Amino acid sequence: MTTTVADVNDAPSRPARTAAAFSPAALLRSHGSLLLIAALAVMLLVWAPNSLSVFRLGNLGKYCSWALAAVGIGLAWGRGGMLVLGQGVFFGLGGYAMAMHMKLEAAGPGRVPDFMELYGDSTMPLWWEPFRSGPFTLFAIVALPALVSFVMGYAVLKRGVKGAYFAILTQAMAVAFATLLVATIKQTGGFNGLNTFTTFFGQNLYDPAVQKNLYLITAGMLIVCLVVVWQFNRSRYGELLVATRDAEERVRFLGYDPANIKLVAFMTAAVMASIGGAMFAPLVGIISPSDVNATASIMMIAGVALGGRASLLGPAVGAIAVGFGQSALSERFPTNWVYFQGGLFVVVILLLPGGIASVGAKVRDLRPRRRPAALTVTEAEVVA
Amino acid sequence: MTASFRGEDYLEVGGLTVDFDGFKAVDGVDLTLLQGRLHFLIGPNGAGKTTLVDALTGLVNGTGRASFRGHDLLGMKAHEIVRLGIGRTFQTATVFDQLSVVQNLDIAAGLHRKAWTRMRARRRVPEVVEEALETIGLAALAERPAGILAHGQKQWLEVGMLLVQDAKVMFLDETVAGMSSEEREQTGALLQRIVADRTIVVIEHDMEFMRSYADIVTVMHGGTVLAEGSVAEIQADPQVQEVYLGTATEVSVDA
Numbered sequence: 001m002t003t004t005v006a007d008v009n010d011a012p013s014r015p016a017r018t019a020a021a022f023s024p025a026a027l028l029r030s031h032g033s034l035l036l037i038a039a040l041a042v043m044l045l046v047w048a049p050n051s052l053s054v055f056r057l058g059n060l061g062k063y064c065s066w067a068l069a070a071v072g073i074g075l076a077w078g079r080g081g082m083l084v085l086g087q088g089v090f091f092g093l094g095g096y097a098m099a100m101h102m103k104l105e106a107a108g109p110g111r112v113p114d115f116m117e118l119y120g121d122s123t124m125p126l127w128w129e130p131f132r133s134g135p136f137t138l139f140a141i142v143a144l145p146a147l148v149s150f151v152m153g154y155a156v157l158k159r160g161v162k163g164a165y166f167a168i169l170t171q172a173m174a175v176a177f178a179t180l181l182v183a184t185i186k187q188t189g190g191f192n193g194l195n196t197f198t199t200f201f202g203q204n205l206y207d208p209a210v211q212k213n214l215y216l217i218t219a220g221m222l223i224v225c226l227v228v229v230w231q232f233n234r235s236r237y238g239e240l241l242v243a244t245r246d247a248e249e250r251v252r253f254l255g256y257d258p259a260n261i262k263l264v265a266f267m268t269a270a271v272m273a274s275i276g277g278a279m280f281a282p283l284v285g286i287i288s289p290s291d292v293n294a295t296a297s298i299m300m301i302a303g304v305a306l307g308g309r310a311s312l313l314g315p316a317v318g319a320i321a322v323g324f325g326q327s328a329l330s331e332r333f334p335t336n337w338v339y340f341q342g343g344l345f346v347v348v349i350l351l352l353p354g355g356i357a358s359v360g361a362k363v364r365d366l367r368p369r370r371r372p373a374a375l376t377v378t379e380a381e382v383v384a
Numbered sequence: 385m386t387a388s389f390r391g392e393d394y395l396e397v398g399g400l401t402v403d404f405d406g407f408k409a410v411d412g413v414d415l416t417l418l419q420g421r422l423h424f425l426i427g428p429n430g431a432g433k434t435t436l437v438d439a440l441t442g443l444v445n446g447t448g449r450a451s452f453r454g455h456d457l458l459g460m461k462a463h464e465i466v467r468l469g470i471g472r473t474f475q476t477a478t479v480f481d482q483l484s485v486v487q488n489l490d491i492a493a494g495l496h497r498k499a500w501t502r503m504r505a506r507r508r509v510p511e512v513v514e515e516a517l518e519t520i521g522l523a524a525l526a527e528r529p530a531g532i533l534a535h536g537q538k539q540w541l542e543v544g545m546l547l548v549q550d551a552k553v554m555f556l557d558e559t560v561a562g563m564s565s566e567e568r569e570q571t572g573a574l575l576q577r578i579v580a581d582r583t584i585v586v587i588e589h590d591m592e593f594m595r596s597y598a599d600i601v602t603v604m605h606g607g608t609v610l611a612e613g614s615v616a617e618i619q620a621d622p623q624v625q626e627v628y629l630g631t632a633t634e635v636s637v638d639a
Contacts, residue, residue, distance in 0.1 A: 030505075236494055237502040239487055243480045250478045253441070255466035255495035255549060 030234070033312050037226045040313060044219040054208045061215035061283040063323030064222045068276030069300045070307070070319035071225045072269030075232060077301070078309030080265040081245030082162070086170035087273045087300050089177045090145040092292030094274030096181075097144060099194035099281040100128060101137040106198040114196070120186035128187075134201055141278045142271055149270035150263065157259040157266070162248070171294055178293035193288025200282045211283075218279040222316060225272050230312055232268070241265055273300075302345050308355025318355060393419040393583060395440070395470070395553050399448035400458075402432070402439050402607075409435040410446065411607035417553065422575055423585045424594045427604035428627060433587045434475070436604070437555045441465055441472045452553065467495060471551030475558045477538035481531030485522055485541060488530050489513045492545035512548050520544040520574065536567035543574065553583040560593050572597040595619075603627070 048060055069087050076082045103113040109132075112124040130136045156169055181188050188194070203210040232238050240261055244251045248258045281287040290296065300319065307318020322341070330337040352358060397415040401408060410432040417423055425433050439446030442462035450457040457465055479488050486509055493512055494502060509517075509526070517523040520540040525533065530541060539559050546554050556575075560568045568590070575584055575597060588594050594601060594615065601618045603610040611621045618624055 231503070231505075234505045235503050236490065236497070236506055239483060239491055239506075240494065240502065243483065243491055246480060246482065247478055250480070251491075252462045253466055253472060254492050254545070255463050257461075257463050 033230055033233075034227075036313055037223060037230060040226070040316070041223045044222070045216065048219070049212060049216065054211050057215045058211055058283055059323075059327055060320070061218045062280060063320040064215075064218045065276040065280040065283060066300060066303060066323050067222050067316040067319040068218070068225055068279070069269075069273035070304045070315040071222065071229055072272030073300060073304045074307075074309055074311070074315030075229050075241075075272075076262075076265045076269035077304060078311070078315065079233065079238065079241050079245065080262050082262060082266060083164075083167040083301075084170050084266070084269060085167045085294070085301060086172070086174035086177075086297050087269065088174045088292040088294065088297035089170075090149065090270040090273035091277035091280070091296070091300070092177060092181070092287070093144045093148065093277065094141045095277030095281045095287035095291065096188065096194065097131065097137055097140045097274075098278040099197070099287045100131040101134065102197040102200060102282060103194055104128070104132045105200075105202075106196070113194075115189050115192070115194075116186065119190070125187050141274055145270040145274035146267050149267045153263045153266040154259075157262050160259070171297065174292070174294045174297045178289040181289040181292070189288070191289060193286055193291070194281070195286035195288070197282060197285060205282060205285070214279070214283050218283060221275055221279065225275070226312065226316060228268075232265075233312060237261070237264070299341075302341060304355075306344060306348050306355055308357025311355065311357035314355045314357035317357075321356075393453070393552055395450065395452045395457075395583060397436075397440070397448070397450045400436065400439060400446050400450060401448050402435050402444055402446045408607050410439060412448070413604075413607075413609055415602060415609065417583050417585055419552075419583050420580055421583070421599040422579050422597055423583070424598040424601045425585055425587045425604065426589070426591075426594060426601060427610070430606075431604040432607040433604050434557060435607075437472060437557060437585070437587065441470060441555065466549065466551075469550065469552035470555075471546040471549055471553070472555035473539070473542040473546070473557055473559060475561070477535065477542055479530040479533070479538050479541050479545075482529060484527050484529055485517070485533070486513060486526045488541060489516055489544055489548050493548035495549055512550075516544040516547045519547060519578065521570070536563045536571070539563070539571070540574065543578075547578065551582065553585070555585045555587070557587045558589060559586065560588070560590055568593055 044060075044064070048057060052060065069091050073084055073087055076084045100113075103115075107113050112122055113128075116122055116124055131140070152173065156166060161169065181193070182191050184190065185192075197205055199205060200210065200214065203213070205211070205214075232241075240251070240256065241264075244256075244258045244261045251258050251261070277287065277292070280291065284291075299322065303319030303322040304315040305318070306322060307316065308314025322344075325340065325344075326337055329340055333340075348355060352362070354361070395415075395417040397413060397417075400410055400413045400415075402410040413432075413436060415436075425436070427433050435444065438444045440450055440457055442457070442460055442465045446458050448458065452468060452470060455468055457468075457470070460468075480491070483491070487506075490506055490510065490513055493510055514523075517526055520543055522533075522537060522540060522544065525537070530538065533541060543554070543556070543559070560571050563571065572593065575586070578584070586594075586598075598615050600612070601615055602612045603618060603621075603624050605627045610627060611618055611624050613621070
């Protein structure tokens with residue numbers, strides 16, 4: 001390439017940059033992803049409630065609660081390069097916060113949850129008390145994971161821990177969290193977790209209309225989080241996050257502290273997982289250590305990898321697909337589902353590292369090129 | 385802030401030593417880098433040039449003094465030094481291949497933005513980025529991914545990134561290595577255009593490039609400063625001749 005400074009300046013494509021601002025093509029490129037979110041919103045919020053039974057809807061709601069965690073993982077892992085293997089912790093923080101509130105609602109004013117009478121001496125730990133308040137619980141569902149992820153993220157990321165070491169640390173956190181839950185049966189219900197809820201903010205959980213609303217809230221939250229991540233991705237912060245993922249040291253020499261950039265994504269992912277957990281508890285009627293431990297955390301990752309971690313919709317769609325597959329296959333082959341899941345994970349990593357979301361680009365690559373399209377493919381990846 | 389320092393910016397290095405477990409890669413270097421001069425840092429491989437720059441930009445720990453605008457750079461973190469107005473490039477161009485030229489420049493310009501404004505998308509190309517695009521001559525390639533740029537263009541983009549981050553001191557590590565002679569000329573001209581209100585330090589092996597554009601040359605050898613002066617003075621220096629003839633052939637080949 002022998003372009004000189006002079007003839008580059010005189011090149012005719014110069015005005016295209018400013019004129020492109022109002023063309024429909026440019027609008028589609030910058031906002032096209034919103035259309036995809038809208039399509040998903042119509043499916044989840046209009047089609048599904050009108051077509052599925054309440055039971056199926058409840059299942060879909062459960063997948064959506066996993067998808068909420070997955071959307072956050074897509075941001076932290078796909079965009080930020082942090083393999084978060086312990087999102088179960090944050091899923092659990094939200095789930096247990098909501099479950100504690102519902103247990104206290106079921107117990108009634110001044111009473112303690114039933115399992116504390118069963119396993120303990122009917123005294124309630126002081127830190128349960130604030131969760132009698134609905135507004136406090138909602139606040140805690142956001143604030144608790146934000147705080148925990150900040151403390152953990154600050155300690156780990158500021159020291160420059162990354163890659164496999166970061167993944168192992170988060171995984172260890174999930175193991176420790178589940179172990180702690182199992183060990184504190186008098187305070188958290190132990191291995192059985194928290195279950196047998198009756199009401200959700202005063203609404204009867206056995207009422208199909210309430211169950212449907214629970215689903216709608218969860219699906220709605222999923223759409224909101226997708227829009228949030230869409231805005232993240234298109235913002236300057238999103239560019240910075242990708243830049244940090246690809247060349248952390250280079251970003252440092254642009255005057256940014258990479259730890260702060262990653263911390264924002266890590267905290268956002270934690271809060272999204274927590275919201276997912278908070279909806280999981282009333283939808284499924286139980287939250288237990290097996291929903292938040294290392295295995296559950298890896299389940300969340302599997303959906304993200306399957307869907308395409310760096311794409312916008314990939315993580316959510318992947319998580320819903322894995323959830324659906326788990327239900328469908330485990331009904332037929334109860335003990336073998338885990339092999340399917342493992343196999344799927346291996347196949348995706350080997351053959352389709354970009355997940356389902358990259359199938360389109362793969363197919364395009366296979367077709368003979370009519371014009372040199374290499375450039376537009378790369379651009380599409382950056383924009384998507 | 386820029387105006388108050390005009391013409392009087394300098395970076396003062398005193399007794400700078402970088403010790404790698406007993407091996408002194410840089411050993412008691414004194415150096416004054418003045419604004420408005422193209423300052424070339426030359427020397428054989430292993431002379432400590434890059435290590436010196438690493439120490440001044442927070443990549444390795446050094447002892448001694450390195451003051452710029454009342455701050456001691458040694459002990460500061462890399463990104464804090466950048467925020468102070470000291471930028472650098474690396475021997476291999478490290479632009480963000482997946483991002484466009486504009487995005488690369490925009491990210492570099494972002495360090496002076498408030499954190500919360502980064503949550504918004506870029507609506508139009510900022511003026512400072514437009515200016516830099518013109519200066520480095522990549523305006524026509526603005527929307528192209530940086531990965532498709534030619535080697536020389538990547539290095540210009542790196543210089544552009546330093547321009548938009550408003551670096552008052554620029555350390556350029558072997559920027560023209562691997563460039564065609566035409567590209568070298570353009571690079572030299574580019575540096576001459578932008579050097580007026582900043583301090584530019586060029587680490588270089590290319591003697592012809594140095595002879596054409598250096599205002600002042602510092603020769604390093606074995607971690608210490610061997611000589612400093614104009615191109616003519618350096619070339620006449622018997623010590624410099626000995627070092628180059630004894631350990632490397634670059635001078636004799638080019639001369």
